[in-house]
Amino acid sequence: MTDNCTNTILQRQGDHVGCAPANAADPIYCTFPKSSQTANDPQIGPQRIPGSEMVTLPVIKEWNELKKIAKGSEDLAVLPDGLVFVSSEMRLQITLTFNKEYEDRKGKILTFNFNKPDEPPIELPLKNFNRTGFNPHGISLYRDPSTGVVSLFINHRAGEQVVEIFDFDRQTHSLIHRRSVIDELIWSPNNLYAIGPDSFYVTNDNFFSGGNKLLWLLHFYLLQDVLRGNIVYFDGKKSMIATSGINANGINMDKDERFIFASTSIGRSVKVFRRRQDNTVELSQEIYFDSYIDNINVDPLTGNFWLVGIPRVTDAILHSTNVSHPSPSQVFEVKLGKPSISGVAFPDYEVREVYVNDGKELSFATTAIVYQDRLLVGTVDNNMLLCQLIYY
Numbered sequence: 001m002t003d004n005c006t007n008t009i010l011q012r013q014g015d016h017v018g019c020a021p022a023n024a025a026d027p028i029y030c031t032f033p034k035s036s037q038t039a040n041d042p043q044i045g046p047q048r049i050p051g052s053e054m055v056t057l058p059v060i061k062e063w064n065e066l067k068k069i070a071k072g073s074e075d076l077a078v079l080p081d082g083l084v085f086v087s088s089e090m091r092l093q094i095t096l097t098f099n100k101e102y103e104d105r106k107g108k109i110l111t112f113n114f115n116k117p118d119e120p121p122i123e124l125p126l127k128n129f130n131r132t133g134f135n136p137h138g139i140s141l142y143r144d145p146s147t148g149v150v151s152l153f154i155n156h157r158a159g160e161q162v163v164e165i166f167d168f169d170r171q172t173h174s175l176i177h178r179r180s181v182i183d184e185l186i187w188s189p190n191n192l193y194a195i196g197p198d199s200f201y202v203t204n205d206n207f208f209s210g211g212n213k214l215l216w217l218l219h220f221y222l223l224q225d226v227l228r229g230n231i232v233y234f235d236g237k238k239s240m241i242a243t244s245g246i247n248a249n250g251i252n253m254d255k256d257e258r259f260i261f262a263s264t265s266i267g268r269s270v271k272v273f274r275r276r277q278d279n280t281v282e283l284s285q286e287i288y289f290d291s292y293i294d295n296i297n298v299d300p301l302t303g304n305f306w307l308v309g310i311p312r313v314t315d316a317i318l319h320s321t322n323v324s325h326p327s328p329s330q331v332f333e334v335k336l337g338k339p340s341i342s343g344v345a346f347p348d349y350e351v352r353e354v355y356v357n358d359g360k361e362l363s364f365a366t367t368a369i370v371y372q373d374r375l376l377v378g379t380v381d382n383n384m385l386l387c388q389l390i391y392y
């Protein structure tokens with residue numbers, strides 16, 4: 001990426017994201033090196049992937065209405081009808097610095113409708129729920145054929161790490177709390193994937209509990225290569241470690257739920273695991289990026305994965321103490337190709353960088369979801385960016 005880039009738009013050919021024609025005279029266009037890799041690319045690895053050619057992508061500016069509302073949208077999840085659930089007003093604590101803006105946040109779940117993009121996000125009432133200390137983080141939605149939509153949220157409640165389970169009431173457009181899952185194996189949850197209305201995989205992004213801030217930060221800054229978090233499976237009644245040795249952040253699965261994809265926090269990669277019958281998982285593949293990968297989402301139409309990267313973690317840390325400090329944002333699409341029965345899960349995968357910005361337009365992005373021809377990118381502290389995907 002280039003530091004003078006302001007923003008980009010996407011185009012794609014079939015299910016490939018491509019690049020728009022250059023128009024250097026237009027100030028809303030920017031230039032950056034195209035970043036692309038495949039499984040056969042010898043440049044795969046933890047190093048930055050050098051761009052082989054310069055391309056120019058145009059900008060989308062359809063998000064202006066959203067910026068007035070959202071104080072962050074750390075994670076997003078979308079239903080098939082285009083209704084988006086937004087985890088908002090999260091209080092991220094990756095420094096010991098007091099941040100008054102965070103302290104004033106209440107934690108909210110919002111909805112945004114892809115089909116009504118001019119309408120601002122709406123806060124979802126949380127019924128039968130004690131909001132004290134509510135601090136929402138990762139989201140997953142489960143569609144139950146009989147009972148409807150179930151939403152699951154990570155909640156960093158004061159002194160407790162919780163997975164909150166709500167039923168979504170479409171009639172009243174509200175969430176009805178059904179259950180708080182507090183489990184000894186869920187100690188530093190970041191994100192989750194709902195397998196059923198009460199069962200899920202959840203990531204622990206740290207070796208230490210989120211409730212012990214000093215040790216948590218010691219691991220975050222110094223011990224990530226020495227001590228690791230993990231991925232935990234909760235079956236509705238009991239938990240177990242699905243795999244160890246990963247400071248897992250974002251998590252998602254393919255539509256057949258045979259593979260788990262988990263980002264490695266500071267590892268600049270996504271690990272691909274095969275799911276076993278007993279719900280433990282086996283590492284199959286690791287895909288590297290030139291960015292710290294946060295949340296992972298899937299385009300239900302193409303099955304492609306959409307990842308958000310944090311190119312410079314130092315800027316993200318400065319941003320977390322002063323939200324006006326820009327932290328660059330990056331979005332990738334991963335086309336997986338056909339899975340292999342054994343060995344490397346997706347030998348023909350392709351990675352394409354489709355959005356990059358120095359943080360002035362979109363600071364500290366963390367998640368990106370696709371609905372039909374639209375892309376929505378969420379951030380920890382600021383606005384969401386709505387993009388039109390142009391097919392060619």
Ligand SMILES: [Ca+2]
Nearest residue numbers: 249250294295
């Ligand atoms: Ca995350």
